[in-house]
Amino acid sequence: MMNKKLKAIASFIDKDDVVLDIGCDHAYLAIYLKKNELCHDVYASDINCNALNIARKNIQAENLELTTYLSDGFQNIDNPSINTAVIAGVGTSTVKDIMKYAPTHVKKFIISSNNNHEELRKYLYQNKYYIEKEEVIFEKGKYYIIMLVTRTPVKESRLSLKYGKSNSKExxxxxxxxxxxxxxxxxxxxxxxxxxxxxxxxxxxxxxxxx
Ligand SMILES: C[S@@+](CC[C@H](N)C(=O)[O-])C[C@H]1O[C@@H](n2cnc3c(N)ncnc32)[C@H](O)[C@@H]1O
Structure with missing residues (x-):
């Protein structure tokens, strides 16, 4: 089911984006993007075949044509049309492992890590990935940080790396x-x-x- 976090992620997607949702789980985000024609195209992938089987059933139930991949991050994905990747609902160490193999044709990333956001911001900055903006979502008693990351340089300060770029006073x-x-x-x-x-x-x- 689309929750508040996935809807916020979807709001970062543009019409021209060809999206790969890495760690799609049951493919709710990919199905939502495809059904509502919110991007040029969308693919869904997961490392877990049980999750991916449910994703495929959900896609079939919606009568959608949506390609799925069984893959650890980008590793089994050879699709140069993809220009945007979503990595959400995993921890910072997994995000870092996935980003290490990001192909250069992927120019935009929407990242929502479950933990260690300062460490992730520093890693991204040191590896020439730049946070354009952040949004903070509060859902079911928990804060979720969503980062829009590109390859276009943006200046950072020590405090923006520590606390982020949202304007969520709460x-x-x-x-x-x-x-x-x-x-x-x-x-x-x-x-x-x-x-x-x-x-x-x-x-x-x-x-x-x-x-
Ligand atoms: C908690 S779910 C998140 C689902 C959805 N992205 C969200 O944010 O609500 C995490 C999913 O990431 C998948 N996952 C974990 N590590 C992965 C990796 N290295 N590559 C691809 N998928 C991965 C898991 O199998 C699981 O389905």
């Missing part, structure tokens, strides 16, 4: 509360750890005021 306040909570649990004698968290809190307060 999300930054959530990070601030998390820092405050951690700080409250650190014993007074642990000066260095306390200092680091106090620094983060100060930075976040400035960041929220500025955004």
């Amino acid at each position: 999300y930054f306040k959530y990070l601030l509360d998390k820092e405050k909570d951690i700080l409250s649990k650190i014993p007074n004698y642990k000066f260095i750890t306390r200092h680091l968290h106090k620094k983060n809190i100060k930075e976040l307060k400035h960041f929220i005021e500025r955004n």
Whole structure:
């Protein structure tokens, strides 16, 4: 079923995009894009054949012509028409493994990692992938960060790599509360750890005021 996160990802797709949804699971996003003619074409792939079998059944049930691939990331995909890839619902280490093999004809990526967003931003920046914008979605008690990534250089600052490029004050306040909570649990004698968290809190307060 299309949830809020997948709808937000779909809103980053343009009419000219030829999309590969990597880690499509049951192909909800690919089916939604195809049915609503939101892009030029769409393909769906997954590393897990059980997930892909369900995806294929869902595609058949909708009477759609949509090619699927069994593949670890880009590895079994030889389709130069693809210019856009979605990588969502996996962790940062998987995203990094997948991005290592991104073919040059893929120019646009929509990435939503489950964790370690600062590490992912740094990895992307160091590997000449640039975050154009970010959107934060809150769904079922959890924040999801969606990144629009291209190969067109964009300048980053230490703080944008740390906190991202969304303008979600709620999300930054959530990070601030998390820092405050951690700080409250650190014993007074642990000066260095306390200092680091106090620094983060100060930075976040400035960041929220500025955004
Ligand atoms: C939690 S589901 C996410 C489904 C959908 N993309 C979303 O964001 O809601 C993660 C999917 O990624 C697939 N996956 C994990 N690692 C992968 C890889 N290296 N290449 C392709 N698919 C992968 C899993 O099999 C699973 O179906």
